[in-house]
Amino acid sequence: MNPLPDSLPDHPDRLWRSAEPKRSYDVVIVGGGGHGLATAYYLAKNHGITDVAVLERGWLAGGNMARNTTIIRSNYLWDESAGIYEHALKLWEGLEEDLGYPLLFSQRGVLNLAHSLQDVRESVRRVNANRLNGVDAEWLTPEQVKEVCPIVEISPDVRYPVLGATFQPRAGIAKHDYVAWGFARAAADLGVDLIEHCEVTGLDVRDGRVTGVRTTRGPIAAKKVALAAAGHSSVVAGFAGVPLPLQSHPLQALVSELLEPVHPTVVMSNAVHVYVSQAHKGELVMGAGIDTANSYRQRGAFHIIERQMAAALELFPVFARAHVLRTWGGVVDVTPDASPVVGLTPVEDLYVNCGWGTGGFKATPGVGWCYAHTVATGEPHPLNAPFSLDRFTTGRLVDEHGAAAVAH
Amino acid sequence: MLLIACPWCGPRDEAEFHYGGQAHVAHPEDPAALSDEEWARYLFFRDNPKGLFAERWSHAAGCRRWFNAVRDTATNEIHAVYRAGEPRPVIT
Numbered sequence: 001m002n003p004l005p006d007s008l009p010d011h012p013d014r015l016w017r018s019a020e021p022k023r024s025y026d027v028v029i030v031g032g033g034g035h036g037l038a039t040a041y042y043l044a045k046n047h048g049i050t051d052v053a054v055l056e057r058g059w060l061a062g063g064n065m066a067r068n069t070t071i072i073r074s075n076y077l078w079d080e081s082a083g084i085y086e087h088a089l090k091l092w093e094g095l096e097e098d099l100g101y102p103l104l105f106s107q108r109g110v111l112n113l114a115h116s117l118q119d120v121r122e123s124v125r126r127v128n129a130n131r132l133n134g135v136d137a138e139w140l141t142p143e144q145v146k147e148v149c150p151i152v153e154i155s156p157d158v159r160y161p162v163l164g165a166t167f168q169p170r171a172g173i174a175k176h177d178y179v180a181w182g183f184a185r186a187a188a189d190l191g192v193d194l195i196e197h198c199e200v201t202g203l204d205v206r207d208g209r210v211t212g213v214r215t216t217r218g219p220i221a222a223k224k225v226a227l228a229a230a231g232h233s234s235v236v237a238g239f240a241g242v243p244l245p246l247q248s249h250p251l252q253a254l255v256s257e258l259l260e261p262v263h264p265t266v267v268m269s270n271a272v273h274v275y276v277s278q279a280h281k282g283e284l285v286m287g288a289g290i291d292t293a294n295s296y297r298q299r300g301a302f303h304i305i306e307r308q309m310a311a312a313l314e315l316f317p318v319f320a321r322a323h324v325l326r327t328w329g330g331v332v333d334v335t336p337d338a339s340p341v342v343g344l345t346p347v348e349d350l351y352v353n354c355g356w357g358t359g360g361f362k363a364t365p366g367v368g369w370c371y372a373h374t375v376a377t378g379e380p381h382p383l384n385a386p387f388s389l390d391r392f393t394t395g396r397l398v399d400e401h402g403a404a405a406v407a408h
Numbered sequence: 409m410l411l412i413a414c415p416w417c418g419p420r421d422e423a424e425f426h427y428g429g430q431a432h433v434a435h436p437e438d439p440a441a442l443s444d445e446e447w448a449r450y451l452f453f454r455d456n457p458k459g460l461f462a463e464r465w466s467h468a469a470g471c472r473r474w475f476n477a478v479r480d481t482a483t484n485e486i487h488a489v490y491r492a493g494e495p496r497p498v499i500t
Binding site (some may be wrong): 036188219232234235243244245246247248292293294295296301302303333393394395 | 409410422423426428429437444445447449451452453454456457458463466479481482484
């Protein structure tokens with residue numbers, strides 16, 4: 001007997017073609033997360049390069065793209081950072097229309113709380129820097145913070161009192177899975193091959209030039225190879241003997257059970273290391289800081305979560321009876337200056353996009369756009385030129401540690 | 409959470425320790441003689457293997473002494489702990 005009634009709807013159409021790897025491509029992108037998919041999309045759309053494969057060792061967008069806390073903002077301190085993140089935010093603002101796919105992009109604003117006099121001074125400085133760069137930013141008093149987000153505790157009697165906050169109204173969140181699916185569908189429609197369960201196990205380099213990749217599904221020749229492997233970037237670049245200034249750490253996040261809408265914006269606090277928003281469905285989504293020790297395990301230490309919850313409760317006493325539904329971890333690649341590495345490598349035709357650490361999601365369309373330009377033309381896009389690998393030799397770092405965003 | 413065997417105090421909870429990154433990174437004998445590339449390599453580049461990694465820990469909430477461990481970053485298994493100044497043990 002057929003256990004399924006006849007009235008069941010048909011299985012929905014697949015959003016993208018699942019491809020078998022060809023013998024060769026113009027461009028092979030290593031990593032099928034948000035950045036890899038966005039890069040493939042803009043390679044096809046902006047540069048007409050459609051002979052492209054995106055190789056993913058697991059399932060599409062199942063790494064950090066499935067594990068991030070979906071915060072989107074561009075209120076970074078330095079000109080270089082404001083440039084690329086604001087470019088990304090402007091793309092976010094038209095992305096649903098561009099991809100023809102709903103992303104639940106919600107510009108509900110972000111508050112970055114200040115808890116000490118030093119925080120206040122740095123925050124006001126950052127607001128001013130943002131405005132000079134055309135990034136919307138305001139400084140809010142504790143009372144104004146309470147108006148934007150009524151559940152924040154602003155009493156002066158807590159351990160880390162809220163002395164004010166920066167507010168970027170255009171910041172917000174998006175549904176991370178939909179973002180990946182939107183890019184995947186649009187890229188596949190333009191002819192890009194999306195190949196899952198295809199782990200890169202080696203890079204072929206001849207006479208200082210990359211000629212292809214070796215994978216668990218056989219060798220694939222490539223005119224150009226673009227790495228977008230996030231936490232595993234050191235491993236993959238190591239196949240070509242390219243050292244990267246990265247350390248891979250677990251980063252944890254968690255969600256509560258579904259709650260009534262109580263949290264209208266995004267709240268971040270670097271001092272107490274927690275960031276909180278409420279997803280459309282109703283879960284509180286919270287991110288923590290990284291585990292200090294290097295690890296490629298996609299789980300973190302419990303005491304990090306405990307500390308993060310203590311901080312969250314101090315800021316939001318109303319969460320005291322909320323329950324943790326699920327915690328998880330991802331592996332993030334952190335650079336010494338907390339800024340990404342995007343651009344050329346010492347190996348010809350091998351490009352690298354890595355080092356986004358805890359904050360790569362918000363950059364997805366922006367870095368895809370700029371990285372595609374870099375790969376297509378062989379020259380860095382002006383917005384990612386400052387994030388070259390050789391800045392660690394020249395000393396021209398883009399130091400976003402502490403200045404704008406310890407937690408991204 | 410890791411259970412880390414301090415060479416002096418025995419197995420303790422990870423929360424008692426402070427992490428010190430890659431072990432056995434010697435300060436250059438003559439920093440002024442290094443090229444910019446070599447100095448950058450010393451300053452900013454550390455190994456980031458998925459596998460065995462020799463790293464420094466300090467028992468910050470215990471004996472407050474530094475020591476080294478060899479840990480597999482793919483599994484978090486700690487294969488050896490040894491005192492600062494001792495050579496990295498060979499793990500087979």
